[in-house]
Amino acid sequence: MAREQWGSRIGVIMAVAGSAIGLGNFLRFPGQVAQHGGGAFMIPYFISLLLLGLPLIWIEWTIGRFGGIFGHSTAPGMFHSMWEKNRFIKYFGVIGIFGPIVISLYYIYIESWLLAYSFFALAGSYEACTTSELMLSFLKGYQGLEQNQFFSSLWPAYTFFLITFALNGLVLYFGVQRGIERVCKYGVPLLLILAVILVVRVFLLGAPDPAQPENSVLGGLGFMWNPDWSALTRGKVWLAAAGQVFFTLSCGIGVILTYASYLGKNDDVALSGLTAASANEFAEVVLGGSLVIPAAFAFLGASAVTVVAQSGVFNLGFVTMPLVLQKIAHGNFFGFIWFFLLFIAGVTSSISLAQPAIAFLEDEFNLARRQAVLRLMAVIFFFSQPAIFFLGRGVVDEMDFWGGSFFLVVFATVETILFGWVFGMDRAWTELHRGSDIIIPRFYRWIIKYVTPLFLLLILGVWLFQDWLPVLFCEGVSEENLPYIIGTRLMLFSLLGSLALMVRQSWKRREIKLLENGGTNDD
Amino acid sequence: MTINGWIFMGISWAAIIGLFVFCLRRTIKH
Numbered sequence: 001m002a003r004e005q006w007g008s009r010i011g012v013i014m015a016v017a018g019s020a021i022g023l024g025n026f027l028r029f030p031g032q033v034a035q036h037g038g039g040a041f042m043i044p045y046f047i048s049l050l051l052l053g054l055p056l057i058w059i060e061w062t063i064g065r066f067g068g069i070f071g072h073s074t075a076p077g078m079f080h081s082m083w084e085k086n087r088f089i090k091y092f093g094v095i096g097i098f099g100p101i102v103i104s105l106y107y108i109y110i111e112s113w114l115l116a117y118s119f120f121a122l123a124g125s126y127e128a129c130t131t132s133e134l135m136l137s138f139l140k141g142y143q144g145l146e147q148n149q150f151f152s153s154l155w156p157a158y159t160f161f162l163i164t165f166a167l168n169g170l171v172l173y174f175g176v177q178r179g180i181e182r183v184c185k186y187g188v189p190l191l192l193i194l195a196v197i198l199v200v201r202v203f204l205l206g207a208p209d210p211a212q213p214e215n216s217v218l219g220g221l222g223f224m225w226n227p228d229w230s231a232l233t234r235g236k237v238w239l240a241a242a243g244q245v246f247f248t249l250s251c252g253i254g255v256i257l258t259y260a261s262y263l264g265k266n267d268d269v270a271l272s273g274l275t276a277a278s279a280n281e282f283a284e285v286v287l288g289g290s291l292v293i294p295a296a297f298a299f300l301g302a303s304a305v306t307v308v309a310q311s312g313v314f315n316l317g318f319v320t321m322p323l324v325l326q327k328i329a330h331g332n333f334f335g336f337i338w339f340f341l342l343f344i345a346g347v348t349s350s351i352s353l354a355q356p357a358i359a360f361l362e363d364e365f366n367l368a369r370r371q372a373v374l375r376l377m378a379v380i381f382f383f384s385q386p387a388i389f390f391l392g393r394g395v396v397d398e399m400d401f402w403g404g405s406f407f408l409v410v411f412a413t414v415e416t417i418l419f420g421w422v423f424g425m426d427r428a429w430t431e432l433h434r435g436s437d438i439i440i441p442r443f444y445r446w447i448i449k450y451v452t453p454l455f456l457l458l459i460l461g462v463w464l465f466q467d468w469l470p471v472l473f474c475e476g477v478s479e480e481n482l483p484y485i486i487g488t489r490l491m492l493f494s495l496l497g498s499l500a501l502m503v504r505q506s507w508k509r510r511e512i513k514l515l516e517n518g519g520t521n522d523d
Numbered sequence: 524m525t526i527n528g529w530i531f532m533g534i535s536w537a538a539i540i541g542l543f544v545f546c547l548r549r550t551i552k553h
């Protein structure tokens with residue numbers, strides 16, 4: 001079976017940028033900046049980008065292209081190709097398929113809220129919600145967390161989920177070039193244009209209430225960017241900045257590995273990786289930093305924005321923003337732009353999350369693409385039901401912990417050590433620069449080998465003891481929610497175990513084939 | 524917004540937009 005290939009260089013860059021640009025750029029980033037010292041947050045942010053983000057991007061693009069040469073599009077085969085003598089490293093690569101599947105179990109559902117809210121904005125469905133309490137009630141009613149004057153059942157949410165799910169399936173069904181590449185090539189520029197339109201509109205707000213001239217867009221930008229130097233002495237700020245850089249670039253998920261595997265042997269990875277990362281940073285720092293906080297500050301004032309910044313991404317996106325945009329002339333239209341741009345950002349991310357598992361079925365089990373898509377979508381559909389029906393029980397948080405935090409950092413740490421220490425820095429550097437259109441400064445050899453792994457180990461250690469141990473031991477989980485959390489955990493670990501067994505089966509089959517042929521290992 | 528705020532925002536925006544434009548131009552050129 002012929003391996004899939006990207007149609008153009010700009011196509012793969014847009015696909016990787018589309019995978020990285022998501023809700024985190026427009027909602028998580030402004031919240032983090034506002035909470036952690038405004039402009040001073042940007043110093044640790046940029047340092048983390050240089051020492052952690054960019055090295056990880058180059059590592060993943062290089063490993064991905066290297067794996068593709070041997071016919072592997074996913075981490076088990078790639079890691080095995082890099083460290084043939086180790087029989088267990090391929091099992092570690094399972095995380096690079098498991099993680100994205102787990103994230104997609106709840107991500108597609110959240111994405112469907114964005115589609116629904118795009119529709120609600122145009123239809124004026126939440127026009128009556130003039131306070132944040134009412135807007136929150138609208139959201140909770142939609143999510144099925146309560147029955148109220150807005151929604152009496154979960155069916156509207158489930159209908160939008162089915163539409164979004166089908167849309168994702170359709171894009172994946174058409175394959176890498178005709179599906180993913182085509183959607184990202186138009187989707188990413190479109191979402192950037194929509195975001196620019198919204199930023200211009202927000203900047204033109206000035207001070208909307210003449211009675212309160214201090215509540216202005218400039219005040220909001222000041223809230224975001226005025227530096228609080230004392231923040232630099234707090235370890236928590238440095239950790240938050242490193243975390244934001246790590247999550248925003250989609251590192252450690254396994255998606256970049258898969259996307260890069262469809263490159264040719266001598267296609268550039270150094271410049272392409274940097275271009276995709278800079279597109280993501282543009283969407284985050286320039287556009288994401290100019291929307292939610294400045295707009296909220298102009299209408300709600302400084303004290304309310306402090307609360308808003310700490311209220312989490314869903315509150316920022318689904319409560320504060322629609323409330324604020326409603327106060328602008330043609331608010332319905334701008335509300336639509338807001339939700340639709342986030343929906344596009346969601347689609348380009350969710351299709352990327354499904355691709356590693358599809359590629360795994362294609363590569364290691366010789367399944368035809370359409371067969372692989374149908375099987376994976378059936379699995380995602382089945383396992384995403386708890387996220388929909390037990391949202392209020394903490395199921396999504398549990399999934400996000402394993403798929404979106406814990407395994408992500410573990411995976412990135414291992415692949416970095418594998419790249420710099422096992423594969424070897426000389427080989428790694430040569431591999432990174434094969435066909436390269438830019439020359440990466442030589443000091444990055446030292447950064448990739450020593451600084452990035454140490455940085456990751458530090459993050460891993462601090463998060464493990466500070467944040468993750470309580471989650472691992474279900475501390476703070478109410479007794480009535482505990483069965484749901486345990487059930488979700490069992491479900492996820494059965495999925496992880498099944499994937500590990502599939503890797504074992506695939507390699508056994510390969511060994512038998514090799515013995516029958518009496519030939520050499522094609523790895 | 525203070526002068527320091529403007530400086531931070533200006534430097535951050537210039538760095539990001541500069542990098543983005545540089546990369547795009549190099550990519551298109553190749």
